[in-house]
Amino acid sequence: MPLSDLPEAVQRHNDQQHDGDDIAQVDPEIVQHVTDLAAKDIGVAEDEA
Incomplete structure (x- = not known):
């Protein structure tokens, strides 16, 4: 499923x-993981040292 959906x-x-x-x-945790992946993909992720 696309994330936009x-x-x-x-x-x-x-x-x-319901x-x-x-x-x-x-x-x-999934939201955070996807956010981290997107940030890394566009080059704005903080490098972990």
């Missing part, structure tokens, strides 16, 4: 399965 997919799941309550979410 993720927010809609999570919201749709919550709407259909009566709109924000139960499902992306694990914060």
Whole structure:
């Protein structure tokens, strides 16, 4: 699934399965990992020494 589709997919799941309550979410560790990968890819990641 493209990352751009993720927010809609999570919201749709919550709407259909949890009566709109924000139960499902992306694990914060995954969000941080993807953010780190993107920063590294565009050259703004801090180098770890």
